[in-house]
Amino acid sequence: MRAVEYTRADTLDAAVALLQGDSSAAPLGGGTTLVDLMKCGVAHPSRLIDLTQMPGHDDVEAGESVLRIGALCRMSDVAEHPEVRRRWPAVSEALLRGASQQLRNMATIGGNLMQRTRCGYFRDPSFTECNKRDPGSGCAAMDGENRGHAVLGTSGSCIATNPGDLAVALTAFDAAVHILGPDGHRVLSIDEFFPLPGETPEREHPLGHAELITAVEVPVSAAAAHSCYLKVRDRVSYEFAAASAAVGLEVLADGTIADARVALGGVATKPWREPGVEAALIGRPASAAVFREAAALAAADAHPRRHNAYKVELARRTVERALLTVSG
Amino acid sequence: MPGSRVDEGAARADIELRVNGVGHDLSVEPRVTLLDALRERLGFWGTKKGCDQGQCGACTVHVDGRGVLACLMLAYQAAGHEVTTVEGLAGVDGTLHPVQSAFMKHDGFQCGYCTPGQIMSAVACIREGHAGSDADVREFMSGNICRCGAYPNIVAAVREAAQREAAQEEAAGRARR
Structure with a gap:
C-alpha cells in the first residue's frame, strides 16, 4: 500500500471543504472497500478523510411517510432496527445477506452505495485491460472469466456487475440519496445515482469529487411492508449474488395485486428495476401462475457472454420464488 | 512472520x-x-x-x-x-473465557490458526443474541473461514457457551428477585 495521509473530519461540511482542497483525497467510511482497494493497488488516494469519527448522521428515523437512514449508520445497525425489519423487510434482509457480520459492523450505508465492483480484472492491476480502472485500456472480462459478470445494462466498454444488495432493495422501493457538496444539498433518485457504464464505466455515480452522501430515504409503502430480498449464490452465506431479487407486493382483500415492485441484483451493471414484470403483476390475481408468467419477463434484452448465460434463467426463477415467498 | x-x-x-x-x-x-x-x-x-x-x-x-x-x-x-x-478474553488469573473453554471441550479447531478469530466472532455472536440456533450461528459466523473444516464442532461450542451464559443470566435474575 502506498503512503497516505489521514485526517479526521469533525463535520460533513468540514469533510467537503477538506476534499475540495485536495483533488486526490478520498472520503473514508468503514474502509471495507477503500482500504482493500488500496492494498490491491487499485486506489491511490493521497489523503483519507475519515468521516466515521464525527458525531451524528448515524440515526435511523422511521417516520410516517419515509424511512431516513443516516449515511454513517453501520449496516448491521440498520439491518436489525425493529422498524426497518417490520416496515421495510427487504431492506433489512438485503443488508443481512451482504458481507459478513464483521464487515457489516464496519461498513457505513453511504459507503455501501459507493462500493466498487468485484470484477477480478478491475481488482487486479496486473491485468492491463480495464476501462473502469484505466479508461480506454479495454475490457479483459469480455472474453475472459465472466461467470460473475453482468448480462443486463452492459456496454462494449464494461460488463462489471454492481455487487450491492442494499441498493437493489432501495431501487425496488424508490429510495432517494441525499448529497452534500460545495454547492450545498441536492437529492438524486436511486436510479440516477447508478448510471449505466456506457462509454464511461470509470464513472460509477454522478457525485462530484467533494460531494458526500448524507442520508438515504425510502418512502413508506404497502409493497415495502410486504417485501423480501432473495439472494441466490454459490454458498449459503458470505458470498456475492449469482442473482438476487428485491420484491414487494400490495395485495387487496380480493387477491388482486394493487402494487408490485421488482428489482434484480447480481446480474446487471446497476441495481436493475423491472417495470415490465411489475406491469404484468399489477391488476392481476396474486397466484403462482401469474407470478411465473410475470417473472418470465425479467432480464429481457439480456446480453450474456460465454460463461454467464445461466444468470438469465436464474434471475427469472429468483423473481418467481421471491414473489411466492412474499405472498405466502 | x-x-x-x-x-x-x-x-x-x-x-x-x-x-x-x-x-x-x-x-x-x-x-x-x-x-x-x-x-x-x-x-x-x-x-x-x-x-x-x-x-x-x-x-x-x-x-x-x-x-x-x-x-x-x-x-x-x-x-x-x-x-x-x-x-x-481470559481473566487476570488465567481463567479461560467460557467460549474458549467450550472450544476446547468440543474440539472446535484442528490447526488452530483461525481459532482466535472464531472465538472473537463467537463472543460477539453470543453477546448480540445471534446464537439461538445452529443456523443463526452459521450465518453470523460465516465471515470466519476454517480450512480444517471444524465447523460442526465450532457450532457446538458456540451453542453450548451461549446456553450456559443464558442459564447463568437466568439464575442471576432469579437471585435478584
Whole structure:
C-alpha cells in the first residue's frame, strides 16, 4: 500500500471543504472497500478523510411517510432496527445477506452505495485491460472469466456487475440519496445515482469529487411492508449474488395485486428495476401462475457472454420464488 | 512472520491504541492496519493474519465491543476506541473465557490458526443474541473461514457457551428477585 495521509473530519461540511482542497483525497467510511482497494493497488488516494469519527448522521428515523437512514449508520445497525425489519423487510434482509457480520459492523450505508465492483480484472492491476480502472485500456472480462459478470445494462466498454444488495432493495422501493457538496444539498433518485457504464464505466455515480452522501430515504409503502430480498449464490452465506431479487407486493382483500415492485441484483451493471414484470403483476390475481408468467419477463434484452448465460434463467426463477415467498 | 511487515517511512504521527484496557502510544504511518499494529508493534500475536484482504476472518478483533476485521481497519481509525483481542478474553488469573473453554471441550479447531478469530466472532455472536440456533450461528459466523473444516464442532461450542451464559443470566435474575 502506498503512503497516505489521514485526517479526521469533525463535520460533513468540514469533510467537503477538506476534499475540495485536495483533488486526490478520498472520503473514508468503514474502509471495507477503500482500504482493500488500496492494498490491491487499485486506489491511490493521497489523503483519507475519515468521516466515521464525527458525531451524528448515524440515526435511523422511521417516520410516517419515509424511512431516513443516516449515511454513517453501520449496516448491521440498520439491518436489525425493529422498524426497518417490520416496515421495510427487504431492506433489512438485503443488508443481512451482504458481507459478513464483521464487515457489516464496519461498513457505513453511504459507503455501501459507493462500493466498487468485484470484477477480478478491475481488482487486479496486473491485468492491463480495464476501462473502469484505466479508461480506454479495454475490457479483459469480455472474453475472459465472466461467470460473475453482468448480462443486463452492459456496454462494449464494461460488463462489471454492481455487487450491492442494499441498493437493489432501495431501487425496488424508490429510495432517494441525499448529497452534500460545495454547492450545498441536492437529492438524486436511486436510479440516477447508478448510471449505466456506457462509454464511461470509470464513472460509477454522478457525485462530484467533494460531494458526500448524507442520508438515504425510502418512502413508506404497502409493497415495502410486504417485501423480501432473495439472494441466490454459490454458498449459503458470505458470498456475492449469482442473482438476487428485491420484491414487494400490495395485495387487496380480493387477491388482486394493487402494487408490485421488482428489482434484480447480481446480474446487471446497476441495481436493475423491472417495470415490465411489475406491469404484468399489477391488476392481476396474486397466484403462482401469474407470478411465473410475470417473472418470465425479467432480464429481457439480456446480453450474456460465454460463461454467464445461466444468470438469465436464474434471475427469472429468483423473481418467481421471491414473489411466492412474499405472498405466502 | 514471513510476508508480514509494517511499512516504515514518510509521514509519522502519534496515536494511542487502547488494547485490552491498556493504552499504548504508537508512532505508525496512517497506512498501517490495525492488524499490523497489533502484531508487529504491540506483540498481540493472537490476532492472526490470514488473507489480509477481508475474506477469512482470522484477524477478527472487537472495537468498542463489536467484531471487526483488523486487516481492513487502519490503526488510526481505531485510535480512541477500545480494542479487544483474544488475549483480552481470559481473566487476570488465567481463567479461560467460557467460549474458549467450550472450544476446547468440543474440539472446535484442528490447526488452530483461525481459532482466535472464531472465538472473537463467537463472543460477539453470543453477546448480540445471534446464537439461538445452529443456523443463526452459521450465518453470523460465516465471515470466519476454517480450512480444517471444524465447523460442526465450532457450532457446538458456540451453542453450548451461549446456553450456559443464558442459564447463568437466568439464575442471576432469579437471585435478584
